[in-house]
Amino acid sequence: xxxxxxxxxxxxxxxxxxxxxxxxxxxxxxxxxxxxxxxxxxxxxxxxxxxxxxxxxxxxxxxxxxxxxxxxxxxxxxxxxxxxxxxxxxxxxxxxxxxxxxxxxxxxxxxxxxxxxxxxxxxxxxxxxxxxxxxxxxxxxxxxxxxxxxxxxxxxxxxxxxxxxxxxxxxxxxx
Amino acid sequence: xxxxxxxxxxxxxxxxxxxxxxxxxxxxxxxxxxxxxxxxxxxxxxxxxxxxxxxxxxxxxxxxxxxxxxxxxxxxxxxxxxxxxxxxxxxxxxxxxxxxxxxxxxxxxxxxxxxxxxxxxxxxxxxxxxxxxxxxxxxxxxxxxxxxxxxxxxxxxxxxxxxxxxxxxxxxxxx
DNA sequence: GTGAACATGTAAATTGTTACATGATTAC
DNA sequence: GTAATCATGTAACAATTTACATGTTCAC
Numbered sequence: 001x002x003x004x005x006x007x008x009x010x011x012x013x014x015x016x017x018x019x020x021x022x023x024x025x026x027x028x029x030x031x032x033x034x035x036x037x038x039x040x041x042x043x044x045x046x047x048x049x050x051x052x053x054x055x056x057x058x059x060x061x062x063x064x065x066x067x068x069x070x071x072x073x074x075x076x077x078x079x080x081x082x083x084x085x086x087x088x089x090x091x092x093x094x095x096x097x098x099x100x101x102x103x104x105x106x107x108x109x110x111x112x113x114x115x116x117x118x119x120x121x122x123x124x125x126x127x128x129x130x131x132x133x134x135x136x137x138x139x140x141x142x143x144x145x146x147x148x149x150x151x152x153x154x155x156x157x158x159x160x161x162x163x164x165x166x167x168x169x170x171x172x173x174x175x
Numbered sequence: 176x177x178x179x180x181x182x183x184x185x186x187x188x189x190x191x192x193x194x195x196x197x198x199x200x201x202x203x204x205x206x207x208x209x210x211x212x213x214x215x216x217x218x219x220x221x222x223x224x225x226x227x228x229x230x231x232x233x234x235x236x237x238x239x240x241x242x243x244x245x246x247x248x249x250x251x252x253x254x255x256x257x258x259x260x261x262x263x264x265x266x267x268x269x270x271x272x273x274x275x276x277x278x279x280x281x282x283x284x285x286x287x288x289x290x291x292x293x294x295x296x297x298x299x300x301x302x303x304x305x306x307x308x309x310x311x312x313x314x315x316x317x318x319x320x321x322x323x324x325x326x327x328x329x330x331x332x333x334x335x336x337x338x339x340x341x342x343x344x345x346x347x348x349x350x
Numbered sequence: 351g352t353g354a355a356c357a358t359g360t361a362a363a364t365t366g367t368t369a370c371a372t373g374a375t376t377a378c
Numbered sequence: 379g380t381a382a383t384c385a386t387g388t389a390a391c392a393a394t395t396t397a398c399a400t401g402t403t404c405a406c
Contacts, residue, residue, distance in 0.1 A: 001272035002365085009276040019385050032271035039366050041387055064374075065385060082280050087270040087288040089295075095262040096207035096321065097176035101184040102314035105257050113262040120264075138343045139277035146271065146332055153328030157321055168313045177393085194357050214394050216359055239402075240357060 001085065003035050003043045008070060008078040011053060015069035018044055028140075031128060031147035044068060052077050099165075107169060114162045118155065125151040176260065178210050178218045183245060183253040186228060190244035193219055203315075206303060206322035219243060227252050274340075282345060289337045293330065300326040 001009075006029075010021050018041055025035050047053045052074035055066045070078070095117050102110050128148050133141055176184075181204075185196050193216055200210050222228045227249035230241045245253070270292050277285050303323050308316055 001269045006272060009272075009279070012276075012279065017385070018387090029272075029275065032266065032268040032275075034267075036367060037386080038368070038388085042366095045387090079279065082273070082276070083284060085269055085273050085284075085288065087273055087291055089266070089268040089270055089292075091207065091264070091266050092209070093207040093264040094176045094260055095264055096318045097181060097184075097204075098257070098260050098262055099314045099321075100204065100207070100318045101187075101257070102317075103312055104184070104187065104254065109258060109260075113260065116262055117264075137278055138340065138347045139274045142277075142336065142340045143271045143275045145336060146274075146329075149328050149332045150325060153324050154321075157324045161317065161320060165313065165317045172313045192357070193359090197357095211395060212358080213360085213396070218393095220359090 001033075003039055004047055005078065005081045006033060006035075007040075007043060007047060007068075008052060008074055008081070011068055011070040012075065012078065015067045017065055017067055021068075028131065031124065032143065047074070050077075102169060103173070107166060107173075110169065111166055114158060114165070118158045118162060121151050121154045121158070125155065176208075178214055179222055180253065180256045181208060181210075182215075182218060182222060182243075183227060183249055183256070186243055186245040187250065187253065190242045192240055192242055196243075203306065206299065207318065222249070225252075277344060278348070282341060282348075285344065286341055289333060289340070293333045293337060296326050296329045296333070300330065 006025070007021055010016060010024055016024070018037070021044075022035065022037060022040055025033055044053065048055065048068070052071060053068045054071050055068055095113060098105065098113055099110070125148065128144055128151065131144055133144065136144070181200070182196055185191060185199055191199070193212070196219075197210065197212060197215055200208055219228065223230065223243070227246060228243045229246050230243055270288060273280065273288055274285070300323065303319055303326065306319055308319060311319070
């Protein structure tokens with residue numbers, strides 16, 4: 001889902017400032033999306049130009065807080081976009097690239113990468129576990145449980161095989 | 176790992192044409208990387224300009240087959256780059272976005288997305304299982320087993336909870 | 351000879367990141 | 379008053395996708 005559509009989804013819940021949208025993505029959607037301000041504000045600008053969202057005039061200066069709200073056309077545009085979703089996922093891992101070519105690397109560097117990956121996954125899992133599950137919709141809970149099961153699979157694998165691979169790599173190298 | 180570094184890694188194994196590099200990424204590195212020709216050829220062009228790879232002259236036309244090979248400076252550049260790797264991963268899921276906002280969606284559309292995701296994961300797993308594991312290095316095998324454990328976790332989750340969520344969504348909606 | 355697979359490349363558009371620049375509001 | 383956080387935005391750059399354009403080699 002592109003950022004623009006995501007903004008429409010979030011603004012369907014309630015009017016929000018760009019800053020608040022960023023906060024929602026960072027806090028609640030982190031397990032499947034991310035967005036920087038440099039991508040967010042231009043996206044909101046385009047949505048406004050297209051008439052899909054509006055900012056009720058508050059009479060203040062140009063840099064003042066802007067509550068964006070979705071318009072009627074914005075809602076129907078969103079419905080149209082949601083019906084065209086492909087559900088694709090994109091995954092790219094520098095960690096696995098490094099392991100794939102680890103024969104060119106220092107074994108200590110490989111160990112550092114594994115430990116780093118493990119600690120990243122644990123942190124994401126901690127974050128997911130801290131989310132307010134009971135206050136969520138069924139769909140939202142589903143995404144948290146899904147992400148949790150993937151994170152746990154990664155952690156289990158790295159805890160088990162992560163140790164073993166270093167020994168195997170060493171043996172392969174000096175056999 | 177950016178595409179440019181990946182090319183250096185692959186060319187470390189053997190001289191290759193751009194087409195062959197594309198094939199290697201598509202067949203063997205699919206579980207953590209992807210690259211289109213439109214990204215690949217410009218990247219190879221820059222590596223050549225920088226002197227990290229070369230194309231031994233074959234005296235033929237401009238569009239003829241070019242075997243790229245890594246140079247001595249290319250090898251040391253690669254070592255430098257490998258030591259600077261962060262091991263970061265990026266994941267973005269339109270599937271989870273859709274589920275997160277599934278309250279705005281048609282339940283049939285949600286079911287279609289779940290089935291599609293399930294079949295995608297099964298296909299990736301089939302592909303991973305078809306890889307020539309015994310011919311690989313330890314590091315390469317590690318990446319395959321890692322990806323396999325993640326794919327299986329996703330499949331298990333979707334097979335179990337994927338069915339249940341549709342009922343839960345329906346109940347939430349019409350309660 | 352013709353179609354499939356092999357092979358190289360460019361151009362436009364999209365999408366996003368990082369860094370920068372600025373100002374408002376609130377708590378202490 | 380001052381630091382932290384809230385808040386909006388731009389500009390330069392980087393990476394990538396998609397579509398296009400072209401040519402080669404080989405099996406049948």
